[in-house]
Amino acid sequence: MTTTPEADVRRVVDAQASAVRRGDVDAMVASVAEDVVSFDVVDPLRRLGHGSVSERAAAWVASFEGPITWDNRDIVVTAAEDVAFASMLCRVTGTLANGTRIDMFFRKTLGFQRRAGRWMITHDHASVPFNPETGEASLDLLP
Amino acid sequence: MTTDEIAIRVLLDQRARATSSKDLDGSLAPFAPDVVKYDIAPPLAQRGAEANDPDALQEWFASWKGTIGLDLTDVTVRCAGELAFCYGFLHMRGERTDGERTDIWIRSTICLEKRAGAWKIVHEHTSVPLRMDGSGKAATDLKP
Numbered sequence: 001m002t003t004t005p006e007a008d009v010r011r012v013v014d015a016q017a018s019a020v021r022r023g024d025v026d027a028m029v030a031s032v033a034e035d036v037v038s039f040d041v042v043d044p045l046r047r048l049g050h051g052s053v054s055e056r057a058a059a060w061v062a063s064f065e066g067p068i069t070w071d072n073r074d075i076v077v078t079a080a081e082d083v084a085f086a087s088m089l090c091r092v093t094g095t096l097a098n099g100t101r102i103d104m105f106f107r108k109t110l111g112f113q114r115r116a117g118r119w120m121i122t123h124d125h126a127s128v129p130f131n132p133e134t135g136e137a138s139l140d141l142l143p
Numbered sequence: 144m145t146t147d148e149i150a151i152r153v154l155l156d157q158r159a160r161a162t163s164s165k166d167l168d169g170s171l172a173p174f175a176p177d178v179v180k181y182d183i184a185p186p187l188a189q190r191g192a193e194a195n196d197p198d199a200l201q202e203w204f205a206s207w208k209g210t211i212g213l214d215l216t217d218v219t220v221r222c223a224g225e226l227a228f229c230y231g232f233l234h235m236r237g238e239r240t241d242g243e244r245t246d247i248w249i250r251s252t253i254c255l256e257k258r259a260g261a262w263k264i265v266h267e268h269t270s271v272p273l274r275m276d277g278s279g280k281a282a283t284d285l286k287p
Contacts, residue, residue: 008261037230039218039250042219043272043282045232046250074188078256078265083223085254087179087266089187107181107188109252109268111228113221123230124222125252129272131279136272137281141187 005079005119009112011088012119014073020070023061029054033113033120041106041126053124062079064102068094074143084112084119089143090126104128104139144150147219151227151255154262155215159233162211163213165204167197175256175263183249183269203241212236215251225257232287233269249272260285 012031029050038047040056047053061068075088077130086109093103111123129138144152154173165242180194181187204211218231229252236246254266274282 023221025188039230039252039270039272041273042275042284045248045272045282045285045287076266078226078254080224080226083221083226083228085226085266086164087181087254087268088213105187107268107270109254110179111221111252111254112231114221123219123228123252125250125268125270127181127228127250127268128273129181129187130273130283132184135280137279137285138185139273139279141185143187 005081005084005114009077009086009119010075011122012112013072013077013088014108015089017070017072019063019069020061023064023068025058025061027139028057028061031093031119031121032124033115033122036121037123039125039127043091063096065097066092066095068092079112082114084114086110086112086115091124105141105143145222147222147227147257151220151222151229151262153217154255154264155218155229155253159213159215163211165207165210167200167204170200171195173262173264174267175258175265178264179266181268181270182269198199208238208240210237226255227262228252228254248286 032050032053034050039052071091072088077086088108090108091105106128107123110121112119113122158173174195178194181188189191214234216232220229233249233251249269252268255262256265274280
């Protein structure tokens, strides 16, 4: 099968989204590198390593009651031999265990390196903007 | 360190110094015309001319009294061929024209492409995290 670096990276992005929809934490972090540096939507400033990212992913999935919908849009993948990056807007909907209904967009940037022939996520930055006047995070923005 | 990594670090440093001294051209020069920007403040995303708007940048410069304290620290550069991504923390501080004092640590991710022999920023993502305490507030007081 012939393939391009862009298509391979895009497959990793799509597989992660589909893993979230299944609530499959192992699959969500299958392409996350051991030494990943992650800037998550929520605090702290930074998480280091696959273990910390997996723990957070498991807690996040467990905070939902029932299915999570995750859709990526405006995906831009730029890939070459051994380095790639991707940016996208993610929409997450679902109901939290405490009954709160979630329907929000956030931004995601992924940095990839090809290691032993596999595209691995070595950097992950996800966020919502915030209003500097009020200090409130902007959870209701639409693209 | 490779020549490309050095060139990228110089670009990041020059850009920070240009922004610090409110040099409009120097601040915008490293950006590709088709950049996709996820800024610290709304909207979710800005593209192309909207992201590179000199008037908006000038207005932001005007909200600071004097120069802007700006240090990009803890920078990692991942570079191969004609692509690179970098990330680190941006420490931004100074006095605003409304008398407020800003002192904030920001997460910064910058993606670059080498075009016609020169590195250009094609994507930038800056943010602070959301507090997990349910307050809906941004965590603007965290330090690395």
